Amino acid sequence: MSSRESSRPVHVRRHSWALTRMRGAGHRNTRPRALVLGVLARADGHLTAEAVHQRATASGSLNPSTVYRALALFERLQIVHTLVIGGRVTYGLADHPHAHTVCDTCARVTALPEGELGDLAGLVRRNLVGFVPAGIIIRGRCATCPPPRHA
Amino acid sequence: MSSRESSRPVHVRRHSWALTRMRGAGHRNTRPRALVLGVLARADGHLTAEAVHQRATASGSLNPSTVYRALALFERLQIVHTLVIGGRVTYGLADHPHAHTVCDTCARVTALPEGELGDLAGLVRRNLVGFVPAGIIIRGRCATCPPPRHA
DNA sequence: CTCTCTGCAAATCGTTTGCAGGGTT
C-alpha cells in the first residue's frame, strides 16, 4: 500500500490497460464503464457484480444492469475473467496471468503470482497439446480453516 | 464400454462408495437419493441438476427440488464436487481426485486422470503449505475451438 | 414409533432484456 513505486499508481496502470483494450476493440469510453474499470483496477481480488456496483456507486450513480452489461462486455473482450466463489460469480481484471486458490470452506480467494507454483502454466501447456490455458483454479481448504465436520 | 473388467461394473462400485459415505454420515438411503447417485455413478463427466433430474426420471419419478436437496447434501458430505460450465453449476462424483480442463468457448470438460499432468496435486501441496487441494480446474481454449473473435 | 425425507407450489433473487432517451465519437 506504499504506492510510490512508480509515478503511476498500480490501479491507474491497470485501468488504462483495460481502457486501451476496450477502445482498441472499438467500444466507447463511457462514465459507467470507467467506474466499473476503476473499481476492478483497485480491487485486489475478485468481486461480485453486486460488490462492483456498490463500490462504483460511491464514485457516481449507475444502474446494476449497466454493471452487468459492462462486465459481460469485458469478459467477452477478455479484460476480466470470472470465478465462482461460494456460489456467486465474481469478476477480476485479467491483466496478468495467474492461478487462484479458492477455499471451499471460507470462500477466500488467493491469487498466486506467476512463478509461485513453479511454472504451472508451462506444465499445462506441455502436457495438454493444443489446449491454451487461460486460468488455473485450485479448490481446497486453506490452512486456517477447520476440516468440515461430517454432518 | 466393454464393462467386463471386474465382476462389479464400475458404476456399481462408484454408487456403493457414495452410499457407504452417505450412510456412514447417518443419512437415510431413500429412493430419490439412490436414483441421483445412480445417475452420477453412471455419468462420465459433470451434469447439471436439471440433467440429473431428467436422467433419474427415466428410472422413476422424483421432484426437482429433491434433486437439489440431494445434491446439496452430497456436496456437503464431499460425495460430489461442483464445477461451473458455461454458467451452469454441474455436479460430478468425487470418488477419485482429478483435474479438469474446461473450454471457455465450447464449454467442453475433460477429466484428467491422476498422473496426466505429472503430479500436479503434489506440486500444489509442496508449494502451498497448509492448503489442502481438493480439485484443480484449468480454464482455457481446447484444440478444436477457434480463437474468440474480437467483437 | 420417531424423526427424517419427499412432493408440491409458491417465493426468492441474481441476472437478462425491450425500449426510449442521452452521451460519445
Add this chain to the structure above:
DNA sequence: AACCCTGCAAACGATTTGCAGAGAG
C-alpha cells in the same frame, strides 16, 4: 449527426423454502 450505450422496469429462470404427509430405521 449517427449510432452506441444507459436507465428503467418488467421478465426470467434456476434454486430455495414452508408445510403436511410418507417412508426409513
